[in-house]
Amino acid sequence: MGEQGASKGKNLKKTADSATGTAKSRSAGAGSARRAKPADAGASGAAAPKKKPGRPESHLAMVRRARRINRELAEVYPYAHPELDFRNPFELLVATVLSAQTTDLRVNQTTPALFAAYPTPEDMAAAVPEELEELIRPTGFFRAKAKSLLGLSAALRDDFGGEVPGRLADLVKLPGVGRKTANVVLGNAFGVPGITVDTHFGRLVRRWKWTEQEDPEKVEAEVAAIFPKSEWTMLSHRVIFHGRRVCHARKPACGACPIAPLCPSYGEGETDPEKARKLLKYEMGGKPGQRLSPPPDYPGSPAPPLGAD
Numbered sequence: 001m002g003e004q005g006a007s008k009g010k011n012l013k014k015t016a017d018s019a020t021g022t023a024k025s026r027s028a029g030a031g032s033a034r035r036a037k038p039a040d041a042g043a044s045g046a047a048a049p050k051k052k053p054g055r056p057e058s059h060l061a062m063v064r065r066a067r068r069i070n071r072e073l074a075e076v077y078p079y080a081h082p083e084l085d086f087r088n089p090f091e092l093l094v095a096t097v098l099s100a101q102t103t104d105l106r107v108n109q110t111t112p113a114l115f116a117a118y119p120t121p122e123d124m125a126a127a128v129p130e131e132l133e134e135l136i137r138p139t140g141f142f143r144a145k146a147k148s149l150l151g152l153s154a155a156l157r158d159d160f161g162g163e164v165p166g167r168l169a170d171l172v173k174l175p176g177v178g179r180k181t182a183n184v185v186l187g188n189a190f191g192v193p194g195i196t197v198d199t200h201f202g203r204l205v206r207r208w209k210w211t212e213q214e215d216p217e218k219v220e221a222e223v224a225a226i227f228p229k230s231e232w233t234m235l236s237h238r239v240i241f242h243g244r245r246v247c248h249a250r251k252p253a254c255g256a257c258p259i260a261p262l263c264p265s266y267g268e269g270e271t272d273p274e275k276a277r278k279l280l281k282y283e284m285g286g287k288p289g290q291r292l293s294p295p296p297d298y299p300g301s302p303a304p305p306l307g308a309d
């Protein structure tokens, strides 16, 4: 990391710390029900949620807590955004198909060469399959993904005049495009509110007891009932940001989590603040983000190009 990168890194740490501190102090001051007393704190003083023993949470209380979590996350991640690099709906659609079973970082490192070779659906539909496969190989499952890209490009060319349709019903008919991909495209390329239930979103909302459902469509429906439509797209980004940075699948960083006082699963991960801070990822951990071209308000540094990470 160069001098500029090092100073950015320091700023990031400050951002992560201050974001955590802000949300914690806001939460802690908001009411005695959620204020962490010394007895609640872990061995190293991490703020733990105060539980009301023996009383199941009412639906109304859960909705209020869920909306509060959303507000806290909006303060922590005011810059939350889709983490795939794209310049138009076609690029977002292709990038989202490629993102199955891999990281957005890997997709972002792969798509510059792909879109340089095939900038439009017409170009991609006419690709030599082996050449297309080679370009997307770093994203894994490249034969199946190439088949989807060839199929969806041909469908866009033949059925939609070379344009990505802006309707869920049309998008899900394209090869390799499910409801999740369609919602990502609608929410971020067309401004249509949608909830994206990916692996992070599903895991976190279950940890927060917003739902017990495992099926993504049922999760989507239950979470949609908690929030106004206008919140759906940004809520999805915030929750996914938190899942990638703090509330990881195997080792959630509970001791460094800004919404710990609102989380019924606090303690599922590392509660020691020092150890938990080391688990933070991307800009929260002072490291590069996933996008090679992040938006101007992103507080972290851009991801490295392919081969440099």
Ligand code: SF4
Binding pocket: 207, 246, 247, 248, 252, 253, 254, 255, 257, 258, 259, 260, 263, 264, 265, 266, 267, 268, 269
């Ligand atoms: S990191 Fe821990 S406290 Fe934070 S949301 Fe996840 S499980 Fe809850």
